[in-house]
Amino acid sequence: xxxxxxxxxxxxxxxxxxxxxxxxxxxxxxxxxxxxxxxxxxxxxxxxxxxxxxxxxxxxxxxxxxxxxxxxxxxxxxxxxxxxxxxxxxxxxxxxxxxxxxxxxxxxxxxxxxxxxxxxxxxxxxxxxxxxxxxxxxxxxxxxxxxxxxxxxxxxxxxxxxxxxxxxxxxxxxxxxxxxxxxxxxxxxxxxxxxxxxxxxxxxxxxxxxxxxxxxxxx
Numbered sequence: 214x215x216x217x218x219x220x221x222x223x224x225x226x227x228x229x230x231x232x233x234x235x236x237x238x239x240x241x242x243x244x245x246x247x248x249x250x251x252x253x254x255x256x257x258x259x260x261x262x263x264x265x266x267x268x269x270x271x272x273x274x275x276x277x278x279x280x281x282x283x284x285x286x287x288x289x290x291x292x293x294x295x296x297x298x299x300x301x302x303x304x305x306x307x308x309x310x311x312x313x314x315x316x317x318x319x320x321x322x323x324x325x326x327x328x329x330x331x332x333x334x335x336x337x338x339x340x341x342x343x344x345x346x347x348x349x350x351x352x353x354x355x356x357x358x359x360x361x362x363x364x365x366x367x368x369x370x371x372x373x374x375x376x377x378x379x380x381x382x383x384x385x386x387x388x389x390x391x392x393x394x395x396x397x398x399x400x401x402x403x404x405x406x407x408x409x410x411x412x413x414x415x416x417x418x419x420x421x422x423x424x425x426x427x428x429x430x431x432x
Contacts, residue, residue: 218252240269244277273412305431328400330384332417333407339385350383397422
C-alpha cells in the first residue's frame with residue numbers, strides 16, 4: 214500500500230485501470246493514519262474512480278465498512294457486505310490487570326517449553342523485557358523507530374516472515390506487526406496483548422494462524 218501511495222504522491226499512475234477485479238486486503242488501514250503512514254486515504258480516492266469490481270477484506274471492518282458504503286452510495290456505485298461469523302473456540306481468554314504479571318506468564322511458557330508472543334505499544338517495556346530474555350527472544354519494532362530499530366535481529370525477522378515460524382521462544386513486538394504476516398506455528402501457546410484498542414488486539418491475535426481443530430492457545 215505504501216508503494217502505491219508513493220506513486221500517487223509522485224503523480225505517477227499506479228496502473229490499476231487494466232484490471233477487472235481488485236482485492237484490497239486489511240482495508241481497515243485506510244482509516245488508520247499513523248506517524249509511519251499519513252497518506253492512507255490516497256488509495257481510497259483512487260480506487261473510487263476505477264471502473265471495476267472491488268473486494269474489501271478485513272477481520273475488523275466496522276466503522277470503515279460504514280464509511281465506504283456511504284462514499285460509494287454518493288457515487289452511485291453498488292455495494293454489499295458479506296460477513297463470516299467469528300469463532301474463538303480455539304483460545305482461552307484471561308484478563309489481567311497487573312502489568313508485572315507478564316513476566317510470570319513468560320516464565321510459565323518457558324518452563325513448559327512453549328513459545329509466547331508479547332504485543333504492546335509500550336516499547337520501553339518491551340525492550341526491558343527483551344534485554345532480560347534476549348538469549349531466546351526476538352524484538353521487533355517499526356523500521357522507522359530510530360531509537361530501537363538497532364535492536365531488531367533482521368536475519369531472524371526475515372526467517373520468521375518467510376517461514377511463518379517463530380525462530381525463538383519469545384517474540385516481543387509492537388503493533389507494527391498487527392497485519393501483513395502469519396505465524397503457522399503450533400508451538401506458540403501464549404499471546405499477551407498489552408493493548409487498549411479492540412480492533413488492534415484482534416489483528417495481533419490473528420497473526421497466530423490456527424492449524425486444525427485441536428490447535429489451541431491462551432490469550
